[in-house]
Amino acid sequence: MYTIKGKTGDWEVVVGLETHIEVLSNSKIFSGASANYNPTIAPNTHVSFVDAAMPGMLPVLNEYCVDQAIKFGLGINAEISRVSRFARKQYFYPDLPQGYQISQPADEPPVVGRGWVEIIGDDGNPKKILIERAHLEQDAAKNKHDMHPTKSFVDLNRSGVTLLEIVTFLDVKNSENNSYISSPDEAEQYLRKIREIARALGVSKANMEEGSMRADVNVSVRRAGSKKFGTRTETKNMVSFKFIKNAIEYEANRQVELLESGGTVTQDTMRYNQADGTTSVLRSKEDALDYRYFPDPDLLPLVITDERIERIRKTMPELPEATRARYINTYGLNEYDAARLTETTDISHWFDTAVGNKAERAKPIANWMISELFAHPENYDITNTVRERDADEPRIITPENIAELVDMIGASEINGKQAKEIFIKMLDGETGTPHEIADKFGMKQMTDTGAIEKIIDDVLSQNASQVEQYKSGKVGLFGFFVGAVMRATGGKANPGVVNEILKKKLG
Ligand code: ADP
Ligand code: MG
Numbered sequence: 001m002y003t004i005k006g007k008t009g010d011w012e013v014v015v016g017l018e019t020h021i022e023v024l025s026n027s028k029i030f031s032g033a034s035a036n037y038n039p040t041i042a043p044n045t046h047v048s049f050v051d052a053a054m055p056g057m058l059p060v061l062n063e064y065c066v067d068q069a070i071k072f073g074l075g076i077n078a079e080i081s082r083v084s085r086f087a088r089k090q091y092f093y094p095d096l097p098q099g100y101q102i103s104q105p106a107d108e109p110p111v112v113g114r115g116w117v118e119i120i121g122d123d124g125n126p127k128k129i130l131i132e133r134a135h136l137e138q139d140a141a142k143n144k145h146d147m148h149p150t151k152s153f154v155d156l157n158r159s160g161v162t163l164l165e166i167v168t169f170l171d172v173k174n175s176e177n178n179s180y181i182s183s184p185d186e187a188e189q190y191l192r193k194i195r196e197i198a199r200a201l202g203v204s205k206a207n208m209e210e211g212s213m214r215a216d217v218n219v220s221v222r223r224a225g226s227k228k229f230g231t232r233t234e235t236k237n238m239v240s241f242k243f244i245k246n247a248i249e250y251e252a253n254r255q256v257e258l259l260e261s262g263g264t265v266t267q268d269t270m271r272y273n274q275a276d277g278t279t280s281v282l283r284s285k286e287d288a289l290d291y292r293y294f295p296d297p298d299l300l301p302l303v304i305t306d307e308r309i310e311r312i313r314k315t316m317p318e319l320p321e322a323t324r325a326r327y328i329n330t331y332g333l334n335e336y337d338a339a340r341l342t343e344t345t346d347i348s349h350w351f352d353t354a355v356g357n358k359a360e361r362a363k364p365i366a367n368w369m370i371s372e373l374f375a376h377p378e379n380y381d382i383t384n385t386v387r388e389r390d391a392d393e394p395r396i397i398t399p400e401n402i403a404e405l406v407d408m409i410g411a412s413e414i415n416g417k418q419a420k421e422i423f424i425k426m427l428d429g430e431t432g433t434p435h436e437i438a439d440k441f442g443m444k445q446m447t448d449t450g451a452i453e454k455i456i457d458d459v460l461s462q463n464a465s466q467v468e469q470y471k472s473g474k475v476g477l478f479g480f481f482v483g484a485v486m487r488a489t490g491g492k493a494n495p496g497v498v499n500e501i502l503k504k505k506l507g
Contacts, residue, residue, distance in 0.1 A: 002122050002183030003224055006256045013252045014229055015181040016168050016218035019194055021204040022139065022211075023068045023162035029138055030059030030102065030160055030299075037142075037157035044156050051141075051160040053097035058298050061086075065162045066302065068203045069111045069136050070312050072164060075197040075319060076131055078115025080309050084108065086136075086299045089291045094154050095140040103137035103165075105293050110135030111302060114169065117197070118321075119189040122182070129190050130179045132169035139163050164204070166194060175227050184245035191215065191241060200320050200345050208239045217244055219251040220265070230255070235270040235279050247272045251279055323348050331355075331362035340370050350380070354399035364406045372423060373397065379427050395429045404434045417491050418443045446492040449501070452485070455493070456501050459484045470506055478502070 003010040028035050031050035049057040073080050085108060088100040104110035112134035121127030141159035145152045168190070171177035181187050195213060198204040206213040220232035233251055238244045247270075255265050270279040283289075318326070320342040327338040341351045347369075354365045373380050378394045405422060408414045414422070422437045430437055438444065446452060459481060460467055470477045485498050 002185070004221065004252055004256050006260050008260050010224040011221045011252070011256045012224050012226070013182055013248065014170065014220045014222065014232070015183075015187050015248055016170050016232065017166075017181065017187060017190065018168075018216040018218070019166045019191065019213065020163050020215070021072075021166070021194070021198050021206050021213050023065050023136075023164050024202060024204055025062060025065050025068065025162055027062055028160035029062050029065050029136065029162040032060075033160070035161045037155075037161060041157055043144075043153070047156040047159065051097070051156055053099075059102065059296075061299060061302070062162065065136060066111065066304070067308075067312055068162075068201075069134065069164055070304065070309060071201050071316060072166075072198060072203045073112035073115065073134060074309070074313055074316060075201050075203075076112075076115035076117055076134070076166075076194075078131065078134065079113035080304055081109045081111055081113055081302075082304055082306075084111045084135075084302050084304075086296045086302065087293045088296050089137075089293055091289055091291060093140070094152070095143050095159075097141065097154075097156065097159060101138055101140065102296055102299070103293075104135035105295070106291075107293075109133065111304070112164075112166075116179070117190065117193045119186060119193055122186060127186070128179045129181055129186070129193075130169035130171070130177075132167045134164050134166040137163050137165060170229065172229060175229055184248045187217070187248055188241045188245055191244070196320050200317065208241070211239065214239050215244060217247055217251075219248055219255070221252050221255045221259070230259075231265040231267050233265065233268050233270050233279070235272050236282060238272060243272055243274065243277075246277045247279055250277060254279070317345065320345070320348070327362070327366075331359060331366075333362065333366055337366045337370060340374070341366060350399050354403045356403065358403075358407075360410065361403060361406050364409070365402055368402050368406065368423075373402070376427055395426055395431065397423075397426050401426065401434060408434060408438070412445055412447055412494055414438055414443055414445050415492070415494055417486075417495075418445065444492065445494050446489050447494050447497065449497060452489070452493050452497055453501055455488050456481075456485055456498070456505060459488055460505060467506070478506070481506070 001012070003012060025035055027033060028048075028051060031048035033048040033051055034046040036046060050059055070080055084104055086102050087105040089103045090100045092099055110133050114133070115131040116128045117131065118126050118128055139158050139161040141154050141156045143152055143154055147153050168180060170180050181190055195206040198206040198213075204212055208214065215238050217235045217238055218232045219235070220230035222228060222230045233255070235247045235251065238247060251270070258265060267285045268281045269283045271282040272279050323342045324338040327333040327341060328335065333341070342348045351365065351369060355361050380397045405419045409416060409419050418438070421443065422434050425437055425441070426434075432440065463481070463484065466477055466480060470481075481502050482495070482498055485502070486493055486495070
């Protein structure tokens with residue numbers, strides 16, 4: 001277990017994460033304006049009257065975003081609330097034209113209720129991390145302070161874009177329920193799991209660098225074995241795994257030092273200082289914001305039927321965790337290969353397409369993909385987008401091509417070395433299927449045992465002294481004979497057959 005060694009004993013770390021992911025949708029959560037606010041879009045062009053908070057404009061809920069939330073909820077094994085509400089969270093800041101953010105009430109079940117994800121805990125065993133809730137809300141606009149020496153500007157393109165906030169659960173009534181994050185490493189794993197699920201379901205790009213995933217990090221410490229949770233601080237708006245891990249470590253150590261020197265932790269909101277990896281107080285509890293939540297009178301309660309949940313459940317793809325389990329259990333792949341092949345759903349689709357219904361292809365195809373294809377990203381189109389390619393563009397190697405190569409080896413039509421040659425020819429732009437390339441270049445495996453035997457006899461008589469040495473114990477020479485035979489056959493012999501006959505002849 002991850003503990004902090006203090007002067008007076010060991011301390012445990014308790015972490016709660018509030019993760020925001022930006023929901024993928026064409027339009028915003030309460031307006032028809034485009035949700036695309038990327039930097040190439042001219043400021044204040046994807047803005048409706050609702051997003052600009054013009055008086056009298058009414059929000060209209062984007063049902064697709066609700067579907068996305070439900071899908072994510074099912075992905076984290078959560079209860080979906082049949083009824084939930086939208087509420088106004090009041091605060092005043094130039095990036096919030098309404099003067100409030102439409103969110104879901106903090107003290108009522110939101111659209112997604114209690115759920116969980118599984119990670120590998122610090123002790124190496126699977127560990128459930130409980131999730132308290134996930135609620136829908138609006139993103140704010142963006143203030144721009146760097147465009148004029150004395151003026152600030154506001155770009156409303158992001159105003160009203162859909163966010164889903166996912167909050168981990170801490171069982172304060174039962175502090176021995178340890179299904180929470182208790183180390184920097186577990187925090188990273190949890191976030192990676194959230195990201196993986198969001199991406200696999202197409203709910204969010206969940207990209208921290210691009211800002212479509214960010215987290216508030218709550219940290220407290222307690223003496224190892226203590227039955228009570230300590231007071232926490234909350235570090236806001238973290239946008240990298242590394243910073244999040246640093247912040248947890250720094251905060252936990254700071255709190256331990258403070259407590260051991262007789263101080264108390266105050267429930268402050270912190271900022272993380274990237275330059276030196278420290279945290280400092282942004283605002284204290286005394287001036288904590290009073291959001292004065294109240295139900296938004298412009299929006300009806302969000303009612304979700306069982307039919308809707310079932311309809312969405314049916315459209316859900318297999319999640320990467322299940323895909324990995326399938327690769328390991330039905331194809332016998334190892335954990336590493338299974339992990340590489342499920343890094344994105346496009347990769348696992350590619351692999352599944354190549355394997356088709358021939359399980360015996362799985363292992364060799366996994367090897368080809370991981371050790372050859374991944375090294376040549378320009379030569380395979382993982383999304384399988386079919387389009388005309390210019391003559392000077394690299395040839396695209398398809399799942400069918402690799403399946404065919406693997407089948408040709410399996411049927412002893414070519415050997416592994418020839419397959420590699422065909423593969424390299426494809427990389428170099430040779431057109432045609434592997435069969436066609438093999439024919440064109442006369443690559444056919446020599447399986448005629450009689451012919452191979454004849455060549456072996458020749459090789460052995462030409463290398464009589466090596467045969468002598470081999471027989472007197474220098475068995476390392478075996479490879480030398482194999483190499484000589486393969487050379488003599490122009491690399492065409494079936495290596496298995498060569499090995500077998502050689503062993504027999506050399507005794
Ligand atoms: P708020 O909305 O005021 O930030 P919440 O009760 O919603 O507070 O909690 C926010 C996050 O902080 C949750 O993930 C929760 O599990 C976590 N949290 C609550 N108490 C603690 C604590 N003592 N130590 C660490 N994390 C905590
Ligand atoms: Mg909070």
